Amino acid sequence: MKASKRYTKIQETVNTQKEYTLREAVAELKKHSNVKFTESLDIAIRLGVDPRHADQNVRGTVSLPHGTGKSVKVLVIAKGPKAQDALSAGADFAGFEEYLEKIKGGWADVDVIIATPDVMAELGKLGKMLGPKGLMPNPKSGTVTMDVAKAVKEVKAGKIDFRVEKAGIIHTSLGKLNFEVDQLVENVQAFLNTVVKLKPASSKGTYIKSLTLTSSMGPGLRVSKEEVAVH
Numbered sequence: 430m431k432a433s434k435r436y437t438k439i440q441e442t443v444n445t446q447k448e449y450t451l452r453e454a455v456a457e458l459k460k461h462s463n464v465k466f467t468e469s470l471d472i473a474i475r476l477g478v479d480p481r482h483a484d485q486n487v488r489g490t491v492s493l494p495h496g497t498g499k500s501v502k503v504l505v506i507a508k509g510p511k512a513q514d515a516l517s518a519g520a521d522f523a524g525f526e527e528y529l530e531k532i533k534g535g536w537a538d539v540d541v542i543i544a545t546p547d548v549m550a551e552l553g554k555l556g557k558m559l560g561p562k563g564l565m566p567n568p569k570s571g572t573v574t575m576d577v578a579k580a581v582k583e584v585k586a587g588k589i590d591f592r593v594e595k596a597g598i599i600h601t602s603l604g605k606l607n608f609e610v611d612q613l614v615e616n617v618q619a620f621l622n623t624v625v626k627l628k629p630a631s632s633k634g635t636y637i638k639s640l641t642l643t644s645s646m647g648p649g650l651r652v653s654k655e656e657v658a659v660h
Contacts, residue, residue, distance in 0.1 A: 443457060443461060443648050443650070445648050445649065445650065445651075446651075447650075447651070448651050448652065448653045449642075449650050449651065449652055449653065450652070450653060450656055451614050451617055451618070451642075451652055451656050452610060452614055454642045454650040454652050455470065455610050455613045455614055455617070455642065456610050457650060458470065458606060458642065458643070458644045458647050458648075458650065459606050459610065459613075461644075461647055461648070462606045462644055462646075462647060464645075464646050466645075467498070467605050467606060467607050468605070468606045468644040468645040468646055468647065469498075469499075469602040469603075469604070469605055469606070469644065469645050470602065470603050470604050470605065470606055470608075470613050470616075470617075470642065470643075470644060471600065471601070471602050471603070471642070471643050471644065471645070472599075472600070472601060472602075472603055472617065472620065472640070472641070472642055472643075473598055473599070473600050473640075473641045473643070473649070474598065474599045474621075474624060474637060474639070474640050474641075475596075475597055475598050475637075475638040475639040475640075476593055476597050476598070476599065476624075476632075476636060476637065476638060477597070477632060477633075477634050477635045477636050477637075477638050478593060478597055478629060478632050478636075479597070480593050480594070480595055480597060481595075482631065484629055484630075484631050485629045485631060485632055486592070486593060487592065487593040487599070487624070487627050487628075487629065488569060488570070488590075488591070488592035488593070488627075489569075489570075489590075489591060489592075489623055489624070489627050490569075490570050490571055490588055490589065490590050490591070490623075491588070491589060491591070491619055491620050491623040492583060492586065492587060492588045492619070493587040493588070493589060493603060493604065493616045493619055493620070494587075494612070494615045494616060494619055495587070495604060495608060495612040495613075495615060495616055496586060496587030496604070497587050497589060497602060497603070497604060497605075498604050498605030498607070498608060499540075499602075499605075501540045501541060501584055501585060502521045502522075502538065502539045502540045502541070503515075503519070503520045503521050503522070503539065503540070503541050503542075503543060503581055503584055503585065504520070504521065504522040504523070504528060504539040504541070504542045504543070505520045505522070505523040505524075505542075505543045505544070505577050505580075505581065506523075506524070506525060506528055506529070506542060506543070506544040506545070506548050506552055506566075507523060507524075507525065507544065507545045507548060507577055508525045508545070508547070508548065511545050511575070511577055512524050512525065514577055514578045515543070515577040515578065515581055517578065518577070518578035518579075518581040518582050519581050519582065519585050520543075520577075520581045521539065522539065523577075525548060529551060529552065529555070532555050532558060532559070533555065533558075535558075537558070537559070537562055537564060539564065541564070541572065541584050541590075542559065542564045542565070542566050542572065543566060543572045543573075543574070543577055543580045543581060543584070544566040544572065544573055545573075545574070545575055545577060546573055546574075546575065549566070549573060552565075552566065563590075567590075570590040571583070571588070572590070589601060589602075591620075597638075599624065601620070603616045603617055603620055604616045606644055617642070621640075621656075621657050624637075625637070625657060637654050637657050639651065639654070640652040640653075640654060640656070640657065
């Protein structure tokens with residue numbers, strides 16, 4: 430497939446072989462963002478882990494200091510007062526049986542599902558539908574909880590869930606390119622700090638093998654691994 434004139438021009442002006450600092454990479458991606466929509470800042474980290482081993486399946490959550498810049502649709506599966514608590518806290522949808530039926534019918538127009546522990550037996554029956562979409566609530570990500578109001582507020586404020594893929598890579602978005610450089614750098618640092626803290630005890634050798642920042646339509650820029658050690 431022939432590269433677009435825009436992409437060819439970026440390739441001519443951006444050094445994709447260089448190792449950048451976080452600040453340099455963010456500034457470079459912002460400088461070359463000239464599409465008609467607001468691009469996301471995306472990160473890809475290759476880890477020295479083998480996700481086939483349960484104790485090396487790196488997974489966690491992080492509250493980004495400046496949020497994601499995205500409007501997140503939240504569904505809370507809960508009964509009675511807890512459903513009302515969720516709606517009062519800003520959930521887009523909340524309830525029990527009616528939403529189980531909607532999900533069974535193929536509805537999944539949400540970004541995050543939060544549930545109380547007492548409904549997981551029923552919700553778990555829908556795992557084959559929700560799991561592949563990354564929507565199944567999990568205690569490790571804070572989406573199975575009795576404090577649904579707190580969970581809703583955290584997700585709306587920029588809390589994200591991430592996990593390593595089979596190839597040992599974590600992909601996620603950490604904000605929008607219309608954020609200030611400092612805001613994006615702080616979001617990336619918060620994410621990296623969390624990933625470093627999650628290093629499995631059984632992981633030997635180099636943990637952070639490579640780190641790349643990119644934008645939705647921009648080039649991938651390699652970031653020095655020394656940036657991870659500093660923060």
